[in-house]
Amino acid sequence: MESLQDCPLFRPFAYIDGSWVAADSGEQIDVLNPANGEVIGQVPRLGRAETERAIEAAEAAFPAWRALTAQERADILMKWHDLMHEHQDELALIMTLEQGKPLKEAAGEIGYAASFLRWFAEEARRVYGETVPAAKSNQRILVTKQPVGVVGAITPWNFPAAMITRKVGAALAAGCPIVVKPASQTPFSATAMALLAERAGVPRGVFNVVPGRASEIASALTESPVVRKITFTGSTEVGRQLMKQAAEHIQKISLELGGNAPFIVFEDADLDAAVEGAMASKFRNGGQTCVCVNRFLVQSSVVNAFCEKLAAAMNSELHVGDGTEEGVNIGPLIDQDGVEKVSRHIRDAVDKGAELLLGGNPHPLGGNFFTPTLINDAKPDMLVAQEETFGPLSAVFPFDDEEDAVAMANDTPFGLAAYFYSRDLSRVWRVSEALEYGIIGINTGLISNPAAPFGGVKESGLGREGGHQGLEEFMETKYLCIDLG
Ligand SMILES: O=CCCCC(=O)O
Numbered sequence: 001m002e003s004l005q006d007c008p009l010f011r012p013f014a015y016i017d018g019s020w021v022a023a024d025s026g027e028q029i030d031v032l033n034p035a036n037g038e039v040i041g042q043v044p045r046l047g048r049a050e051t052e053r054a055i056e057a058a059e060a061a062f063p064a065w066r067a068l069t070a071q072e073r074a075d076i077l078m079k080w081h082d083l084m085h086e087h088q089d090e091l092a093l094i095m096t097l098e099q100g101k102p103l104k105e106a107a108g109e110i111g112y113a114a115s116f117l118r119w120f121a122e123e124a125r126r127v128y129g130e131t132v133p134a135a136k137s138n139q140r141i142l143v144t145k146q147p148v149g150v151v152g153a154i155t156p157w158n159f160p161a162a163m164i165t166r167k168v169g170a171a172l173a174a175g176c177p178i179v180v181k182p183a184s185q186t187p188f189s190a191t192a193m194a195l196l197a198e199r200a201g202v203p204r205g206v207f208n209v210v211p212g213r214a215s216e217i218a219s220a221l222t223e224s225p226v227v228r229k230i231t232f233t234g235s236t237e238v239g240r241q242l243m244k245q246a247a248e249h250i251q252k253i254s255l256e257l258g259g260n261a262p263f264i265v266f267e268d269a270d271l272d273a274a275v276e277g278a279m280a281s282k283f284r285n286g287g288q289t290c291v292c293v294n295r296f297l298v299q300s301s302v303v304n305a306f307c308e309k310l311a312a313a314m315n316s317e318l319h320v321g322d323g324t325e326e327g328v329n330i331g332p333l334i335d336q337d338g339v340e341k342v343s344r345h346i347r348d349a350v351d352k353g354a355e356l357l358l359g360g361n362p363h364p365l366g367g368n369f370f371t372p373t374l375i376n377d378a379k380p381d382m383l384v385a386q387e388e389t390f391g392p393l394s395a396v397f398p399f400d401d402e403e404d405a406v407a408m409a410n411d412t413p414f415g416l417a418a419y420f421y422s423r424d425l426s427r428v429w430r431v432s433e434a435l436e437y438g439i440i441g442i443n444t445g446l447i448s449n450p451a452a453p454f455g456g457v458k459e460s461g462l463g464r465e466g467g468h469q470g471l472e473e474f475m476e477t478k479y480l481c482i483d484l485g
Contacts, residue, residue, distance in 0.1 A: 004040045004097055004188065009090050011191035014044050014211055017057035018204025024049055029184050029211060034100035034332040034368045035322040043187040046212030051179065051220035054208040058150040058177035059226050061205030066147050066175035070124040073173060077121035080200035084114035084193070091161065091192055093324070098186045099160050100331035100368070101285050102323035112448065113161035113193075116169040116466065119450035123471045124173035138484045145475040147175030148252055149228035152221030154214070154242070156233045157334055158288045160186035163233045163256075164193060166454075166465045168207060174474035176229070177206045179221065185334060187211040218242060225249050229474060232256070233290075236414070236459050243462075254463030254473050256290065256455060258388050259416030262409035263293040263445070264431070266402070267301045269421035270443075275309045277445030278394070279317060281419060283372070286330050287392040288338070290460075291417035291439065291447065294388055295378070296396045297405050303398045307376050310394060311358050318372045318392075320363050332368035333391055342370050342391035345384040349395060354378050359392075380411060388414075402427065406434045416456035419445055438464075 004010050013020035023044035030039045044050075065073070084091065092106035101109070130143040153167045164180060171178040182190035187209075194209045210217055221227050222245035230246045232239055233256040246253045263281060265274045282293040298306045323331035333339050339362055346360055359373030370392055378384055378395040385397070399405045409418055419441035420431055432440050438456040441447040448454070453467035463473050 004094065007090050007094060009087060009094065009192035009195055010041065010188060011195050012041050012043055012188070013191065014046050014050065015191060015194040015207075015209040016050065016054045017208065018198065021050070023047070023212065029187070031098055031185065031187060033097050034334050035324075037367060040097050041188060043191070043211045046210045047216040048220045050212070051210050051217045052224070054179045054210050055150060055152075055220065055224050055226050057205035057208060058179055061177045061203060062150060065172075065177055065203060065206050068175075070127065070173075073175065074121040074124045076201045077117045077124070077169060077172060080197050080202065081114045081117035081121065083196040083200055084110060084117070087196060091189065094188050094192050095160055095186070096323040096331070098188050099157060100323055100334060102328050102331050105285065105329070106323070109159060109162050112450075113165040115450045116162065116165040119466065120169035120173035120471060123468055126468070127174070127471065127475070132479070134481070140482045140484065142480040142482070144478050144480065145472075146478055148474050148476050149176060150226050151176045151178040151229045151231060151474065152227045153178055153180045154218060154230075154232045154234065155180060155182050155190070157183035157185040158285055158290075160189035161193060164190055166450075166470070167231045170465070170470045171474045172202070172206065174471055176474050179208045179210060179227075181210050181212070181214065181217045181221075184211060184214070219245065222246050222248060222251065227251060229253070231473070239461065252473070254455075254465065255461040256465060257416075257459060257461040258414055259290045259456065259460055260294045260386075260388055260412045260414040261291055261417045261419065262295045262297050264405045264409060264418075264420035265296065265298045265302065265306055266405070266420065266422040266424070266427065267299040268423050268427070269302070270423065271302060271306055271309055273443060274306065274421040275313050277419065277421065277441070277443070278310055279313050279445070281441070281445030282394055283318060283330060283392060286333060288334065288390050290388070292390075293394070293419065293445070295385060296394060297399050297408055298396050299405070300398045300400055303376065303396065307357060307374065307396055311374055314358055314372050314374060314394070320369055320371065321365065330372065330392060333370055335368060338391060339368055339370055342373075342389055342393050345382075345387070345389050345393055346373055346375065348383040349375050349378055352379060352382050354382065354395070380408065386412070402431065406431060410434075410436045413459040414456070415458035416460035417441065417447060
């Protein structure tokens, strides 16, 4: 395939009520390849009016979709899953061109994205109710689950496929239609998946894709009394705003927001395993993942050994470049703001006394590429301790004992993922219980799995995605109290 335009899954349109449409205004968004800044295509810049039409289409589609049996909805989701695997290479190329992650990683994300469709297809058939002992002998109480209704979803650029299927798979399995606003940087993964959903038999109006003006689309979704659930992955700042807006109609809301993941290495850890986990977690998507390590907390007695091993791994294993090139495993950052943020964190840390061990600058390739960087002696007053860097900067914070490590790890308003390495079973339990996070990786740097409830505490969000919990987010509980007379 020479370019995106040659790809049979390339759809430069919005998708509403089963039709491929342009913006009422005719306006378009340029979509750039972060590896070279070239425009790879355009999508319509939709606003309020088109979003309201998508909501109406979803509302109209709701009765028939919820009336299907769970098995019928599951069959459609499984067909969609199969089509994603069949088209894995094309979907991966679209993703690499618009998002930048290397092709192999993009193909991995497509597999991960498809796995949510399979997971929720299977879970759709396990939406069980309950019976509850009643207060009177002639009464019976039954608890049932019903789809919440029309859903509005807003998804991020860093996982352009998986963050859509994790929401859409659950919504559709539960019997809810959905309107998705994809990130403006990565809309083509969303429209390509909509094309496959259509081929899989998702009826018109059940899955709508509305690229465009974020604040207008978000307001249309939160101001509509028809939309009964908002689901968002992105920054804490935007999540906070959406939560305020969702309060208007008391919409159910799930928020997957920012993180500031600690990765604790205790002196009893297997250091080689810790370095392997560190590489997997820190450099996933070039550091642009909400569960990427942000702070390496390393016990002082092993800090030099850990830094040496991590520097060696970073030197030998990381190859920066255009994600379409063979052997590249670190693509560009998404844009210049991303580059500026990583540079700012490094400058601030070095000015405040951190030791620069590796890298430190934008990559000689220029543009949005950044050299993987390692600093030691980071301190809590540095920006890198307080904000999510979202780039290939490994910052090591030495600590003295377990109590210090846990206090440092929890010293943040965020609470998404945390990791630690230890071979002491009592410590494993103690630290797991003390960490104020929704996800804990113990002796592993990779925690993502469709069967597990992904989500954070504190300012990292509300609700869970994946697992059986992820389906419940799209359902209401109703109880029936039956008087037998
Ligand atoms: O930035 C957050 C994306 C989450 C990726 C995952 O599910 O691991």
